[in-house]
Amino acid sequence: MKHEQLANDIIERVGGKGNVKSVVHCITRLRFKLKDEKKANTESLKNMDGVVTVMQSGGQYQVVIGNHVSDVYKAVVSVGGFKDEGATDDAPTDEPNGNLFDRFIDLIAGIFTPILGVLAASGMIKGINALFVAIGLLENTSGTYQILNATGDGLFYFLPILLGYTAMKKFGGTPFLGMTIAMALVYPALEGIPGASEPLYTLFSGTMFESPVYIEFLGIPIMLMTYSMSVIPIIVSTFFAAKVEKFFTKVIPSVVRMFLVPMMTLLIIVPVTFIVIGPIATWASQLLGSFTSWSYDISPLFAGAIIGGLWLVFVMFGLHWGLVPIAINNFAIQGYDTILATMFTHSWALAGAILAVWLKSRDKKIKTLSAPAFISSIFGVTEPGMYGIALPLKRPFIITLITSAIGGAILGFFRTTGYVLGGLGVFQFPTFISPEGFDMGFYAAVIAAVLGFVLAFVLTWVFGNVNKKEQESPVTGGNSGKK
Structure with missing residues (x-):
């Protein structure tokens, strides 16, 4: 009841149910997207018991609650009749508020916020496992170590799959379609090709972009990269996938839309990702990592x-x-x-x-x-x-x-x-x-x-x-x- 009353008070002070486009939460904050932030009574919210403060950043109206934010969030969703972790209407492709910088922050936060909890938990398990090995409690060849390592490392290895879901949802596409694209990127049979065969030929020899070619797609060279633990390739590919899906949804008849839209989207985006998006994004990642290391080394x-x-x-x-x-x-x-x-x-x-x-x-x-x-x-x-x-x-x-x-x-x-x-x-x-x-x-x-x-x-x-x-x-x- 305490949370329901707080939820009612918060909704009232952000301008009412009709002013809320969507609401999600992170570790400590309720993150609202409001239709008009001027309708919110910010000073009243700041002075409420149960509210730490209010922040307006990245196109979001953020009400800082504290460690029990998940309980308050559930009450807000229940009281307001909002969609859980989604928009309050059927327009998930609504553009975020603010300038280009605010929209960038909104994009990054929207993709990573849903997985922060399990991301931190997996990191803790990996850290504890490393500690056990360092102090001699475990051998890195033991079964206990292997199970703990799989528990902690599984998320990081298959990170593109989780990002495929959250990024595709953020871009307004079908989340499971984004996951399927990511699954193709980390498909074990493709990742194992470089170690099992000799390259057909090598592109860009003698440069930092040197890439051996092991397979081709319709005669087009495929530069196989390692996409496990990667971030940029799946985010870029889901951005284009959402647009391709939207196009096919408009042109394909509704009677066959359920399976033809995802099929056509996958047939276009997955090859394009392996041929163009993946290599370019990977090279950009390498340049970014090199620049960061260079700056740090100075x-x-x-x-x-x-x-x-x-x-x-x-x-x-x-x-x-x-x-x-x-x-x-x-x-x-x-x-x-x-x-x-x-x-x-x-x-x-x-x-x-x-x-x-x-x-x-x-x-x-x-x-x-x-x-x-x-x-x-x-x-x-x-x-x-x-x-x-x-x-x-x-x-x-x-x-x-x-x-x-x-x-x-x-x-x-x-x-x-x-x-x-x-x-x-x-x-x-x-x-x-x-x-x-x-x-x-x-x-x-x-x-x-x-x-x-x-x-x-x-x-x-x-x-x-x-x-x-x-x-x-x-x-x-x-x-x-x-x-």
């Missing part, structure tokens, strides 16, 4: 300070979605990533700042918000602490950015590397364990986390002005001090 310390120090700002404006595909791409191309590793300190610095606020504040509501926000930050979920505590009090947020930058510089200087994708906060430690065991990069991650936590705690305790009246009001919902 000054890892500076790169780490920038990424680590600004990570929460990226999250606040939705910019972090632009770095996630790069990291996944690095794992697919290089087998490891140094980019997302440099942001590791941010959750520990935020946790230190929140702990200082929790212990020092005399405001009951701040104390109530601080406890779960602190615990969430330890496990890498930063939105409750950032929006509920650090940002409204301002100084703790600035202190968090500074200490995160210091930690990021340390991680960059010692070239801390993530060897598996996934895991947040305390669960991210195992991802830094090298296949050869513990190295200086792992120890640097421990040092950066401890230093970020302690330094943020001390600086917030001394300079945070936690009990300053005019800074308490944004959290408590009282007078902000303005006349």
Whole structure:
């Protein structure tokens, strides 16, 4: 009943059921697409009990709830009569609000948000498995290791299939059609051809695009690439697949549309993906990975300070979605990533700042918000602490950015590397364990986390002005001090 009342209040303040085009949720936020954001009563929403804050970014009206957002989301869908994880009408191809940049952020968020939970869970399992091997509890030849490895690695190997679903849904096509395209890309028989036979000939010899040709399609050379764990090829192919499907839906008679539309779409898109989209996207991925590595190699310390120090700002404006595909791409191309590793300190610095606020504040509501926000930050979920505590009090947020930058510089200087994708906060430690065991990069991650936590705690305790009246009001919902 508590969630239903909150859901009713939220729907009323976003402009009513008729103003909602769609609603989904991520780890901590309800993500609305509204027909007119001006109809929403943002200030009233921010001051509601049960709502941390409101953000408007990437063409989305985001109501930050906290760790129990899934329960509130179910109530919102039930009370509002909305489609679960979908649009409120039958027009999934509606263009997102905002400019080109907002639409890009909306696209990335829409594709990756639905799988974030299982993505993080799989990464945690892989990290724990690596930890067990590193400390000698398991042998990497044991059956237990193999089962745990399959459990954690299965999602990453078949990632294109999940992205085929979410991307096709985002582009307004049939999700299972996108999955089928992805299944063709990771079909084991095709992936095994390069190791089982000699190439017919080689294209672009002597260049970074050198590609041996093992098979042809209607006389056209097929440059077989490895698409397991890939991101860009399936997103691009589903973009075109949605348009091709829409075309055939218009021209094919309804009596045979059910099977002819997907058949014709697959017959066109799958070969085109293998012949054109796949190779070009893979080459682009290789260039992007090379450029990222080159930039990092110039000054890892500076790169780490920038990424680590600004990570929460990226999250606040939705910019972090632009770095996630790069990291996944690095794992697919290089087998490891140094980019997302440099942001590791941010959750520990935020946790230190929140702990200082929790212990020092005399405001009951701040104390109530601080406890779960602190615990969430330890496990890498930063939105409750950032929006509920650090940002409204301002100084703790600035202190968090500074200490995160210091930690990021340390991680960059010692070239801390993530060897598996996934895991947040305390669960991210195992991802830094090298296949050869513990190295200086792992120890640097421990040092950066401890230093970020302690330094943020001390600086917030001394300079945070936690009990300053005019800074308490944004959290408590009282007078902000303005006349």
